[in-house]
Each structure stands twice: as C-alpha cells, then as structure tokens.
Amino acid sequence: MTIHERPFGRCFEDFTVGDLYRHWPGKTITEADDHLFCMMTMNHHPLHTDEWFAEQSSPFKKNVVVGNLVYSIVLGQSVPDVSGQAIANLEIETLQHKKPTFHGDTIYSETRVLDKKASSSKPDRGIVTVETFGYNQRGEEVCYFRRRVMVWKQEFAPVRQRPYETPDARD
Numbered sequence: 001m002t003i004h005e006r007p008f009g010r011c012f013e014d015f016t017v018g019d020l021y022r023h024w025p026g027k028t029i030t031e032a033d034d035h036l037f038c039m040m041t042m043n044h045h046p047l048h049t050d051e052w053f054a055e056q057s058s059p060f061k062k063n064v065v066v067g068n069l070v071y072s073i074v075l076g077q078s079v080p081d082v083s084g085q086a087i088a089n090l091e092i093e094t095l096q097h098k099k100p101t102f103h104g105d106t107i108y109s110e111t112r113v114l115d116k117k118a119s120s121s122k123p124d125r126g127i128v129t130v131e132t133f134g135y136n137q138r139g140e141e142v143c144y145f146r147r148r149v150m151v152w153k154q155e156f157a158p159v160r161q162r163p164y165e166t167p168d169a170r171d
Contacts, residue, residue: 009084011154012116012126019113021081026108026137027073029065034103037069065101067143074109074134074143082111082130085157086149090127093146099136106137114146124156 038048046053047064054063083089101107115129127148134143152158 005160007084008080008160009086010082010151011085011157012118012128012151013154015113015116015128015151017113017115020110021078021112022110023077023081023108026106027077028106029069029073029101029103031063031103034063034065034069037072038066041066041068043068060100060102063103065103065105067097067101070097070101070107070134070143071095071145073107074132074145077107077109077134078111078130078132082128082132083149083151086151087125088150090148090150093129093148095143095145097143098141101136101142105142107134107142108137109134109143118153119150124153125150126153127151 035049038044043066045066047058048066049063051063055061058064109132111130111132113128113130116126118126127150129146129148131144131146133141136142
C-alpha cells in the first residue's frame with residue numbers, strides 16, 4: 001500500500017523564480033456569496049446588495065461583487081500552491097482591481113514567482129515574492145496583487161500530523 005499526502009504549500013527550496021502555478025478549481029461567485037461577505041464585513045454599500053440601486057445608479061446597470069471578496073477568493077485559491085506552509089504573509093505590496101466582477105462570474109487564478117531570498121538572520125526560513133492574477137471565465141484580468149511570504153526551508157518545516165492514529169500506523 002502507498003500513502004499519498006496531498007501537498008499543501010511549498011517550502012523555500014520548492015520555489016523557482018519564473019515558475020507559474022495555475023490554481024484549481026475556479027469559483028463561481030453567487031449573489032448569496034457576495035451578500036453574505038458584504039454583511040459579514042459591514043460593507044453595506046447598495047452597489048453590492050441592492051439590485052434596483054445598481055440598475056439606476058451604476059454604469060454597469062447591475063450589482064458589482066465587492067472587491068475584497070474577489071481578492072479573498074484569488075488569495076485563497078493560491079494557498080495550496082503557494083502559502084499553505086507559510087510562517088507568515090508579510091505584506092501585500094500592491095492590490096489592483098482591474099475590471100468589475102458580477103454575480104455569476106467564475107474566478108480562476110495563477111501565481112508567478114518573482115523573487116526568493118534566504119533570511120539573513122534566521123537560517124530556517126526564506127522570503128518569496130509572488131504576483132497573483134485573478135481572471136473571470138472570459139479570460140479578463142479582474143484582480144492583481146503582489147505579496148511577500150515567509151516560508152520554511154525544507155529541513156525545518158514542521159511535519160504534518162493528525163490528531164488520531166491511522167490504521168497504517170498501527171501495523
């Protein structure tokens with residue numbers, strides 16, 4: 001029997017400058033997703049939650065998904081490939097909303113590795129700089145951000161554990 005552990009994030013040595021990670025799967029943003037996110041974050045702007053207001057007052061004539069939800073989805077899509085083993089997200093250097101996203105749009109994303117540097121003060125970690133792009137189902141770029149992530153070097157990364165003993169461990 002072979003046990004397969006799903007990779008979740010990367011260690012410092014796993015990143016190569018120039019590599020591109022195409023994250024999977026996409027996420028279709030529903031009206032309910034948008035309304036719940038707006039209410040949870042206290043963003044009560046009617047552009048996001050009031051269809052009549054959007055039809056009358058928006059140049060798009062329909063509701064626009066709140067930008068922080070789009071950013072959160074794109075960031076979340078990148079976690080399994082980029083920051084799933086991160087020590088810390090250090091900063092978002094830039095965040096741009098390139099085009100509006102509407103209810104029913106599906107968001108896909110990809111991340112490119114821009115730079116990596118070993119820590120000069122702590123030998124167990126390094127800093128990786130990436131840029132992440134969010135696209136809708138038409139291939140239009142709707143969101144872009146750059147971030148710096150502190151990650152473990154492989155030999156120092158914590159071992160993933162489970163809170164219970166699996167059958168293979170008992171043999």
